[in-house]
Amino acid sequence: MSLPDNQTDFIVRRPDDWHLHLRDGEMLKAVLPHSSAHFGRAIIMPNLVPPVVKTSDAEAYLGRIQTALPEGHHFEPLMTLYLTERTEPADVELGVKSGLIKALKLYPAGATTNSDSGVRNIEAVYPVLEKMAEIDVPLLVHGEVTDADIDIFDREAVFIDRVLTPIRERFPSLRIVMEHVTTEDGVNFVKGAGDKTAATITTHHLIINRNAILVGGIKPHYYCLPVAKREKHRLALRAAASSGDGRFFLGTDSAPHSKSAKECACGCAGVFNAPNTVNCLAHVFEEDGALDKLEAFMSLNGPAFYGLPANEERIRLFKTDAPLVLEDKITVDGDEVVVFDPGFPLFWRYETANA
Ligand SMILES: NC(=O)N[C@@H](CC(=O)O)C(=O)O
Ligand SMILES: [Zn+2]
Ligand SMILES: [Zn+2]
DSSP states (O other), X not given: OOOOTTOSEEEEEOOOEEEEOOOSHHHHHHHHHHHHTTOSEEEEOOOOSSOOOSHHHHHXXXXXXXXXXXXXXXXXXXXXXXXXXXXXXXXXXXXXXXXXXXXXEEOBTTSSXXXXXXXXXXXXXXXXXXXXXXXXXXXXXXXXXXXXXXXXXXXXXXXXXXXXXXXXXXXXXXXXXXXXXXXXXXXXXXXXXOTXXXXXXXXXXXHOOTHHHHTTSOOGGGOOSSOOOOHHHHXXXXXXXXXXXXXXXXXXXXXXXXXXXXXXXXXXXOBBOGGGHHHHHHHXXXXXXXXXXXXXXXXXXXXXXXXXXXXXXXXXEEEOSSOOOOOSEEEEXXXXXXXXXXXXXXXXXXXXXXX
């Protein structure tokens, strides 16, 4: 991609989202258009209630997503399975070889939203990981330990030492994605782990640090897991995202929860950022003098890691003088879902640029 001198108007390939929660039912219908309008493809997280554990579950879920897709939207859901201690290697092989299943997701039990069926004893899933390495399907990890004695801000770093490093060493050919990486430790791990290890970075973790959640009153709409960390970690994520290094790519982790489920005594974890992610990212990359790396981060590195072609469609990004006015919430089933507020005005817009 070449940028004109003024860097305020340029064309890139249509982006993909390598980590997305679409939910189900009414929520699916309400949030899907906010991803399918912007992204060519998305890796669909399997943490429904009950979770998407079998190939047949993923097939049924794909059908529900396709039914909910607005007419005229070109969007390909890339389906995943939720790894449990009962996952059968044969079912994984069936799903992957049929072309339906693009990755498996490891949730340590209790680590995050709807992770009760997740893995308690990592060694119990080693036979599945062996099969995955053999058939070359990526393992996506929610990288946090859940031990009560580990501080929530240290859970990612401890996961790297206790769980990820042993998996990385034992299955050298397995492709692994550290999902929603939030720490400098995570970035450094990925950089030192060779070309079979990558990480997704969310929009919000590039923009907020933990102060956004806690200073001046508690801000539930900035609470997600892994929780945003100190500023030095945010800066490490910014540097990784804008480096152009192929092992770092966009996974929005757009994770809608109703306003009432977030604004209460025990609010849910998750940030809904699908509607304004592309606008936010252009702002972030411009701020870092890295607009020439934006296409790599949101449109090229992800497909390359997954062994897929980049999207053929293009979008034209352009900066305007007047700030963009976007919806700050959407309505779902009588409740609302609040859209991520980056805390600054957005001036970058985009439009489809196909001939
Ligand atoms: N990121 C979050 O805070 N929440 C996600 C789960 C997850 O990705 O861990 C969700 O499903 O709500
Ligand atoms: Zn997660
Ligand atoms: Zn997620």
